[in-house]
Amino acid sequence: MxxxxxxxxxxxxxxxxxxxxxxxxxxxxxxxxxxxxxxxxxxxxxxxxxxxxxxxxxxxxxxxxxxxxxxxxxxxxxxNPSAFQVIGVYVSAHRVLGVVCDLNGKTVDEAEMSLSPQPTAESFLETVQEVIQQLEGGIKQRETPLLGIGVGMHGLVDSDRGISLFAPNLSLRNLPLRTFLEEHFRVPIWVENNVRAMVLAESWFGQGKGLDDFICVHVGSGVGAGIFSARSLVRGPSYTAGELGHIIIDSSGPHCGCGNTGCLEAFASGPAMERRARERLRAGAQSLLHERFEGRWEKVTGPVLTEAAREGDPFSKEILAETGRWLGIGLANLVNLLNPRRIILNGGVFDAGSLVLEPLENTVRERALSAPAEDVTIVVSDLGKKAGATGSATLVLQTLFQPQAED
Ligand SMILES: [Zn+2]
Structure with missing residues (x-):
């Protein structure tokens, strides 16, 4: 075509x-x-x-x-779900994951590439382009028309102009994602913050289905929230609504990437948890991780801590529980402020299950006001790692299926 x-x-x-x-x-x-x-x-x-x-x-x-x-x-x-296909791209601090979905949001194909640690604007855009090109190749073979491409991008995004304003973990600013991709792929392009894209996926295909109000919280390299209120995404005039990672938990706490001190992200993100574990191991804390990783502390990652905790290592259990408690403080603030019906959690740290969730939920019950704490249900997303990419594809589906003024 x-x-x-x-x-x-x-x-x-x-x-x-x-x-x-x-x-x-x-x-x-x-x-x-x-x-x-x-x-x-x-x-x-x-x-x-x-x-x-x-x-x-x-x-x-x-x-x-x-x-x-x-x-x-x-x-x-x-x-007819296979009449057209859409592409959804999820950009985190480390990787670009793209999916091809049919009109029912079912994944037909996927492609993934890692990002170099400090990419230039050019090399970053090339990686995104390459992932989409791989997927487009498959679409051409299947001879199904491509309807549009949605991109869920890490950091601050001007979704009206399709610009990535600031991607802190990539140290990139003002990337004209929409213009760049429109020139290369000649289909309509939508760009949104990656956690807000997840909100759409939950609303259409996940545990937010049928709800008027809910919040998605993603914990990875950062901590972010996407707020769905009165059946719409909340963005704010500066596109920063939902920056949960930068609410201040302890004003004398550790430094945060945003320049402030004591933000939730500086306590509860994946890298913050790993940093805390490595510091204590280096200082001689008792753990079965010593015999496995002595002197190679950079190998102590979230999945390693989860595995050790499952084997009964009290040190690893406590590190995960602390993360659960910090997140619980952040969520208690969210519950008090917005009185959400449901909070949907997503991110690798929740693979640890009750090791993180129990202290998290206990903290919310202890620290939030009792009425909203009783009303909120906290669940882990069942859309898994593809939630962001599926949500980005939903940016296209939403425009197709939701009646709106013609422009
Ligand atoms: Zn911060």
Whole structure:
């Protein structure tokens, strides 16, 4: 398919009436034309016309016959998930993970590359481009049109202009991601903060499904939150809403990458936990890690601590429990401030299960106000490591399925 047609197919489907009908079919299909007319405010002839166009494009299929209410059995319509594909890219401080999803958000293909520790703007953009190119190769082989690309980017993101304003762990500023990718791939591009992209994945496919309000908390190289309120992402005028990692836990605490001291991130991120463990081991703390890693303390990582804790090492258990308690303090603040119904956790540290979660939940119960603490459910995401990339793909799906003013 010619590149210009790919861009065209998105514009064609983005009309308000088409999006409205597509969304009704997505949520309620298999569904008849008459039921669609009833659920929307569109007249039956309008529905018939638009459904005709959608059938012709292949995005909607006629499936089985429905129950008859007296006359002829109506023909039911469903979304054809493989009519188009979308690409979602998740950029963390260390890697770029891309997925190809069908219209149901199911992963069809994936590609991953590591980022060099201090990349230049050029080498960073090249890595993102290469991951997408690998995926695009597969899409061309499958002969499925690519509808658009979503990017969930670490750090501060101006989602309106598609610019990465500041990626602290990569030391990069003002990357024109959208313009760069549009030039190379000739499809519509969306750029969002990576934790906010996760919120979309949870809202569409995960444990946020059907909820009006919930919060995602991601713990990795940093600590970040994505806030979903009244069925929308909260961004703020400077795009910094949800910077949970930089709430101050102890004003005389350790230095944080943001220039401040005592931020939650400086206590509870993956690197902060590893740093704490290595310092204490170096100072002679008792642990079974001594016989395995003596003098090679850089090998003591989150997964190593989790494994040792599972083997019963009291030192590793305490390091994980401390991280749980610090995160619990951060979450108690979040619970008091926003009274969320659910908090969905994501990140490698939660692979340690109850070793982190128990102290975390106990701290929230002890430290947050009792009414909101009773109302909140804290769960670990079941979307796993692909949550961010799936969420980035959802940036495209959301625009396709959610009726909005044409621009
Ligand atoms: Zn900070």
């Amino acid at each position: 010619a590149e210009s047609m790919q861009t065209g197919s998105f514009r064609w489907m983005k009309s308000i009436n088409k999006s409205t009908i597509l969304n009704v079919i997505r949520l309620h299909g298999p569904i008849s034309r008459a039921e669609i007319a009833k659920m929307t405010t569109l007249t039956p002839p309008t529905v018939t016309n638009i459904v005709g166009e959608l059938l012709e494009s292949g995005v909607v299929l006629e499936s089985e016959l429905g129950e008859s209410t007296g006359g002829r059995k109506p023909i039911l319509l469903t979304i």
